[in-house]
Amino acid sequence: MAYEPPVTDYDEIVENGTCAFCGCNCDDLDFLVKDGHVVGVRHACRLGASKVMEDMDQRLMVPMIRDENGELQEVDWDTALDKAAELIAGAVRPIFYGWSETSIETMKHGIRLGELVGAVLDNQATICHGPSLQAVQNAGYPIATLGEVKNRADMIIYSGSNPMNSHPRHLARYSTFPRGWFRKRGRFDRTLVTMDPKYSDTAKMSDIWVGFEQNGDYGFYNAIRAAVKGKEIDQDYVSGIPKEDIMELAEAMKNVQFGALFFGLGLTHTLSKQRNIDMAIEMLVDLNEHAKWVLTPMRGHFNVNGFNIFMAYECGFPYGVDYCRGYQRYMNGETNTIDLLTRKECDVFMVIAADPGAHYPGGAVKHLAEIPVIQVDIHWGPSTEIADVVLPGSFIGVECAGTSYRMDGVPIYMKKAVDKPETCRDDEWIIRELHERVQKIKAEEAAAASK
Ligand code: SF4
Known part of the structure; x- marks a missing residue:
């Protein structure tokens, strides 16, 4: 990616602007304004900056x-x-x-x-997230604000989502890297897990990558639920993941203080659709008997x-x-x-x-x-x-x-x-x-x- 020097030629800075791109709605942006046009944006990721900067040729x-x-x-x-x-x-x-x-x-x-x-x-x-909304109507919704996640979460799971590409500041601003009230050491106080058949950019920087089979989400979440409930898994592999790894992950999920599951279209758009989300919500209900767990869909626009x-x-x-x-x-x-x-x-x-x-x-x-x-x-x-x-x-x-x-x-x-x-x-x-x-x-x- 070519280096772009910072914009220095501007008349004024409009502080605390909000990015109108993804569902992170980052509201800490500085807009650099010259002659009534936004000529630069500070703090935004490249996706956000490219949208906020005016593209008059397509206007x-x-x-x-x-x-x-x-x-x-x-x-x-x-x-x-x-x-x-x-x-x-x-x-x-x-x-x-x-x-x-x-x-x-x-x-x-x-x-x-x-x-x-x-x-x-x-x-x-x-x-996009229609199946999530249907599942929420079926099974309820253990949600928290992103501020709570930042201050409290010690395990972050991204399932069927690759925020490093789709919501680039999500990890940096809300979930994984920021220092929070109870997470003073930021990234070092948290375990990052990616559940995705793809070895995505988010998976590459995670502590644990669970690469279950395509359309294996429903079976995998079921197996985690069984393990959380102390039941025996009678297959050696579930959705391509060894039974021992499922038991180990379920144990780790039970033993956190505050877990946050973020899921994307990779979960809503595989074979079982809203039933995947039903299952994810039920998994969190089971986990909430042992630790605090919340769930949030990664909304796009x-x-x-x-x-x-x-x-x-x-x-x-x-x-x-x-x-x-x-x-x-x-x-x-x-x-x-x-x-x-x-x-x-x-x-x-x-x-x-x-x-x-x-x-x-x-x-x-x-x-x-x-x-x-x-x-x-x-x-x-x-x-x-x-x-x-x-x-x-x-x-x-x-x-x-x-x-x-x-x-x-x-x-x-x-x-x-x-x-x-x-x-x-x-x-x-x-x-x-x-x-x-x-x-x-x-x-x-x-x-x-x-x-
Ligand atoms: S993550 Fe990037 S695209 Fe999304 S709201 Fe923040 S600055 Fe905008």
């Missing part, structure tokens, strides 16, 4: 509508908002998808709009957890919430975005701060290409190529303030550092405007119908 700068020749044409805000509102008001089965890279304040207006038109509100959990918390708080369900009957329903496999798209039920799709064009299955993207798509985002991406209306938002935590929820459920206020481009609008303003314009259309329709 959506003006509202656009696709013309009859299939080309996106610049329009004024009123025209773009009216067109989007008209599409939403006329939809029979609209979906509002994304939300994980915008603020809770924006989501608040999203729910109002969704209720008004009977939309489905869904976020990226539908393709900086506010993916926020949408699930906010929706569960507001309407009782975390994602895939369907308002088509005038009240909220939630049924996995029925009311999730990909199911609705592959069944070709959706007739208008609004994507807010997400890019389904980049990561949805082909059948779902094919249907998206056939229906009107409204995009609210700050960057040009594959979804822009299929969007009929483009509404350029602003960057939460850099160009406007907003609230997000960290992976452990702690709310973080993300403050503004610089002004947004004059031609862009805040996400919150855009969704509120859409709500007001759709409300007006509905009122006019009702008045016309009553004559």
Whole structure:
């Protein structure tokens, strides 16, 4: 990796900024600002810094509508908002998808709009930690804040997760390296364990690597549970791991003071899906008879957890919430975005701060290409190529303030550092405007119908 000299040419430092990349929501960043632009970031990892530093070449700068020749044409805000509102008001089965890279304040207006038109509100959990949320509903949730982990944990386990690549400051800031109140020697006071079929970068720096077989998670956790309960394991190997190693690890897990298990998509997306997480939670229930153990999903987008918390708080369900009957329903496999798209039920799709064009299955993207798509985002991406209306938002935590929820459920206020481009609008303003314009259309329709 080429050496990049530190930025020295800046006008001011905005302290205590929050990173809007991963679920660590690091809130100790210094933004170096020159001429109203962020030209450098201190304390962030490379992932976070590269996102916070403005990439104006990909920035959506003006509202656009696709013309009859299939080309996106610049329009004024009123025209773009009216067109989007008209599409939403006329939809029979609209979906509002994304939300994980915008603020809770924006989501608040999203729910109002969704209720008004009977939309489905869904976020990226539908393709990532959805199984974790289902398991939490099944089996409960022994959680702790990252601050508690930093101050207390003497054993850290990463299962199906490689934070050295996906959440680069997680080990340094919260789990493994920092000195805590009861862990004065930092790394030397903790045992780091990685459970993963891959010998990942995190596994390389761990004290113990458990490389069980692909899809072996469920069997392995079952074996740990048996060992913790003092039962005999009647096979020499479970999921490719020798019985003696399982007994030894179970004994070590029983004898810690405070253990923290962090799990990622490697656990949620193998064969047993949410049953893996059920089993991990049950394993912690067993371990909690001997020591204190907690568990936290490694959430990806900086506010993916926020949408699930906010929706569960507001309407009782975390994602895939369907308002088509005038009240909220939630049924996995029925009311999730990909199911609705592959069944070709959706007739208008609004994507807010997400890019389904980049990561949805082909059948779902094919249907998206056939229906009107409204995009609210700050960057040009594959979804822009299929969007009929483009509404350029602003960057939460850099160009406007907003609230997000960290992976452990702690709310973080993300403050503004610089002004947004004059031609862009805040996400919150855009969704509120859409709500007001759709409300007006509905009122006019009702008045016309009553004559
Ligand atoms: S670890 Fe995550 S939140 Fe922290 S600076 Fe890196 S990308 Fe940003």
